[in-house]
Amino acid sequence: MTTMDGPQRSRKESFFKNFFRPSDHGLADNFRLTSFVLLNLLEGFDDVHPRQQYTDNESQPTTSGINDGPVVSSCAQTTVGIGLDSAVIELKDKIHSLVQTTDFLYPLIDDPYIMGKVACANVLSDLYAMGVPDCDNMLMLAGIPMKMTDTERDVAFAQMMKGFSDEAVAGNTYVTGGDTKYSEWCMIGGTATAIVKTESVILPYGAQLGDSLVLTKPLGTQNATFAYQWYQEGGEKWDKLSGVISEDEVQEGYFTAVESMIRLNKTGASLMAKHRAHAATDITGFGLLGHANNLARHQTDPVSLVIRKLPIINGMAAVERSIGDRFGLLSGKGIETSGGLLISLPQEEAPMFCRSIKDIDGFDAWIVGEVIEGDRTAFLDKNVELVEAR
Amino acid sequence: MTTMDGPQRSRKESFFKNFFRPSDHGLADNFRLTSFVLLNLLEGFDDVHPRQQYTDNESQPTTSGINDGPVVSSCAQTTVGIGLDSAVIELKDKIHSLVQTTDFLYPLIDDPYIMGKVACANVLSDLYAMGVPDCDNMLMLAGIPMKMTDTERDVAFAQMMKGFSDEAVAGNTYVTGGDTKYSEWCMIGGTATAIVKTESVILPYGAQLGDSLVLTKPLGTQNATFAYQWYQEGGEKWDKLSGVISEDEVQEGYFTAVESMIRLNKTGASLMAKHRAHAATDITGFGLLGHANNLARHQTDPVSLVIRKLPIINGMAAVERSIGDRFGLLSGKGIETSGGLLISLPQEEAPMFCRSIKDIDGFDAWIVGEVIEGDRTAFLDKNVELVEAR
Known part of the structure; x- marks a missing residue:
């Protein structure tokens, strides 16, 4: 029983029609992007992505005060925003602030292009959470799995990077640089930066009774x-x-x-x-x-x-x-x-x-x-x- | 036969006196930070770090136009600086530019604190190469190896992150946020950002005959x-x-x-x-x-x-x-x-x-x-x- 409305259903049909089929791109039928995170190494985390370990804040490693969610500053005195999704640094002009965030992911879906888009949306989201809708610059971080064949890299990894870039463009911003290295696990992520009037940043401190x-x-x-x-x-x-x-x-x-x-x-x-x-x-x-x-x-x-x-x-x-x-x-x-x-x-x-x-x-x-x-x-x-x- | 002068020799002696000895920190004698990049998986790269594959630009993967060295822009029209160590983006005020770079490393030395300092110096270096001596903000990226024990993580990984932060302070800047995740290989890196007068950036285009x-x-x-x-x-x-x-x-x-x-x-x-x-x-x-x-x-x-x-x-x-x-x-x-x-x-x-x-x-x-x-x-x-x- 479908609960989708007409337009959504037709988007869905088009989605599965254009689905990433490895063999359409000269890759083996059993090519799976998600296989490039070595789940079998995650003892005790059967079938679960590495991210799974962070079920809540308490379970994050004690050393990683600096993290995806709350941001811990090493310099409280110059920084507005300990515990924010993004770092907020007031510029010397005392009018503008630099708003920045960084994040990387391991593949959780097998379509490389879509995975790239998801990773980019995930990075940008931390800016958006501060009420900052306009990103001025993005950098991309990518780890190419050692075990990918040349073809897999040229096809699948390239598509993932393209997905990331295209999603940035969808957000009216651009990827202008980054760092790519070989790594054991496949990874994709980046940094998003905006320079905005300090007063326009919505710091997440002000929830009011009754909100x-x-x-x-x-x-x-x-x-x-x-x-x-x-x-x-x-x-x-x-x-x-x-x-x-x-x-x-x-x-x-x-x-x-x-x-x-x-x-x-x-x-x-x-x-x-x-x-x-x-x-x-x-x-x-x-x-x-x-x-x-x-x-x-x-x-x-x-x-x-x-x-x-x-x-x-x-x-x-x-x-x-x-x-x-x-x-x-x-x-x-x-x-x-x-x-x-x-x-x-x-x-x-x-x-x-x-x-x-x-x-x-x-x-x-x-x-x-x-x-x-x-x-x-x-x-x-x-x-x-x-x-x-x- | 030493070629070092007096001060250097005494710094060296102090360095080896204060050397990181795993057992001083409750770790096994054979703990080696560099072992958390799985060299044995690098078939064909016997004893060589993953970085080794980049012996020159020609050998970089074809998909990684975005890289450590040259930066390839996905949006030439808004970006000053294709092929630079850092991305340079002119701000809306037409006076200032955002200068940004990102980079990550795998451990190449076993002293975690020093490894953290090296990683940070390596990130900042791309800003410095543009004649930008003042960094306004840093974010840290860290991958905690799955195979590290809790103690190793709390001791060695924490020291590596501290080294990174301390080196930022040495550069008169601060780490205000970042992203830490578990990963297969140990990694450390980050992003450096400066907002400077556009005219102060030294773009690497202007070498003159006779220089x-x-x-x-x-x-x-x-x-x-x-x-x-x-x-x-x-x-x-x-x-x-x-x-x-x-x-x-x-x-x-x-x-x-x-x-x-x-x-x-x-x-x-x-x-x-x-x-x-x-x-x-x-x-x-x-x-x-x-x-x-x-x-x-x-x-x-x-x-x-x-x-x-x-x-x-x-x-x-x-x-x-x-x-x-x-x-x-x-x-x-x-x-x-x-x-x-x-x-x-x-x-x-x-x-x-x-x-x-x-x-x-x-x-x-x-x-x-x-x-x-x-x-x-x-x-x-x-x-x-x-x-x-x-």
Whole structure:
């Protein structure tokens, strides 16, 4: 049973028609980009990407104060923005600030071009979370797996880099440089930089009692990509899964996840000021609750964030239940890649914000919770509602 | 026979006294940071770091137009600086430019703190090569090897990150953020960004007929680090090597290389404008001749660069001869890490430039060649002179 509307269904059909088939590019049928992260080396992390280790902030390595989510400064005195998605450095003119972020990923989907786009969207997202919609420059970082053949490198890796560059162009910015080296694992990432008026940066400190929390993309990208992988492999895992989800639903879920991951949070960023957003973050490796906790921890006021709704890609709640909430999706801890913005803004602005996202991007955004009095934590409401999203 | 002067000798003694001994930090005696790049996986690259594959520009992967050395832009129309060490993007005010570079390394020395400093110096060097002595912000990228134990991570990896941060402080800048993930290979790197008046950037296009070429650090860091590794391991390789170099010389060479790699090219950068430099690049993975060729290729005037002198870390020419110029050092192609600046500047300025480096930093710089009429290539003079450096 499809829940997609007409335009989405026809985009989906076109997507699978133009799907990356290795043999169309002179590669072996069994070429898989995701195989260039050596999962078999991840003892104790059966079938799970390295990212999986970061299920929440507490589990990050003790040495890595500097990380994807919260940013720890080695020089508090010159830096605005400890704990932000991006570093914010005031320039000498005292008017402008440099806003910067860096991030890299291992492949989680097999289509190289799309993987490149996702990686770029994921990098840019940290700028967008500061209400900065315009990126001035990007650099690309790429690790070419030693084990790739020359052809695989020239075809698949080149497509991944092109996807990254094209996504930058879609964000009205450009990749002007970078660093490429051979590495054991395949990796792709980069740096995004903007120079903006300092006053235009929305620092994620100012959530107000009574604010609504808006989420601009659905959850469950990890489930959708793994479910699709298991479906493609057709082994024991798919046998189990096929009891709870149809082939059509797996394909739709995967397509929804891909469309979501390559969709830039630029629109959300550009609407933040207009709708008087007080604070925001983007949802990636720590999951909704992990990033909400980060955000809560840095608030000036004694507030907490309560999540009352989890918008989940259609079918993925069933997938997650069938594997015993193994990815943490149903408890708000599922890892996302290039997820949405979680924005704290006045209650009266929230519905219009969501409507604008829908009007401009054509996708739903949800009011998922609110800001209450508290000790700067984030938690799920006991009666948290799961809503199917697409 | 030592060639070091008194102060250098006493720095060397202090260096080896404070050497990183794994057991002093609760680590196994055989802990080696360099072992976290899986050399055994590099088929066909016996005993050589992954970097080794880039012996010159021609051997870089065809897909990696975006690279360590030359930077290829995906958007020529908005970008000043295709083929530069750093990307240069003019800001909207038409007065300032954003100057940016990114780079990452795999460990090539076993002392984690020093490795961190070297990685940071290597990142900053690309800014310095544009005559930009002041970095406004750094981000750090780090890949924690999956196979590191918790203790190794908390001790060694933390020290490497601290080395990186401390070196940034030495360069009067700060690491304000970054991204840390688990990875198969150990890696460390980052991004350096400066906002400067556009007119102050020295674009590497303007070498003039008759210019002298100055090199600000000696060559042979790769030989020095490998020779030291072989000496420490004490096996067959050291047996061969010990016929051409003494233990003292290996230690001195290693210390000279380390001091050189952690020395920032900041002084060179700050002297470039004063001495009317016309163009520069920094010497890293492509070796002196590789980077000289890049520089030559981008000149506005029809000139070529002839290299008449190779200043080589004391003892390393002998090491290189004993292994049949395997690293390319004697033909100007030896890979360097955090090498010196190669600067094209008026002949009459060159001696004073070198003297200033010596006065300020306490290290030699050399006039290694000159700019002649030509078709934008670089080559070694047939009678190229090897000079021992320290």
